[in-house]
Amino acid sequence: MFKRIRDLREDNNLSRREIAEMLHMSINGYAKYETGGNVPTEILIRLADFYGTSVDYLVGRANEREKK
Numbered sequence: 001m002f003k004r005i006r007d008l009r010e011d012n013n014l015s016r017r018e019i020a021e022m023l024h025m026s027i028n029g030y031a032k033y034e035t036g037g038n039v040p041t042e043i044l045i046r047l048a049d050f051y052g053t054s055v056d057y058l059v060g061r062a063n064e065r066e067k068k
Contacts, residue, residue, distance in 0.1 A: 005058060044058055048067075
């Protein structure tokens with residue numbers, strides 16, 4: 001799951017700073033999501049909405065990147 005969050009950010013040519021700002025949090029706080037140190041549901045939902053994918057994709061339960 002954590003690799004997918006990082007991969008989505010990198011695929012969109014975004015920095016950790018940009019995503020942290022979008023989520024209204026610190027860069028260090030966001031970095032924990034990419035490394036598996038922190039994974040609250042609200043943040044996963046916001047990331048899925050931002051990237052136009054599903055929470056299932058982020059957590060590895062679906063392989064289709066696009067929301068249906």
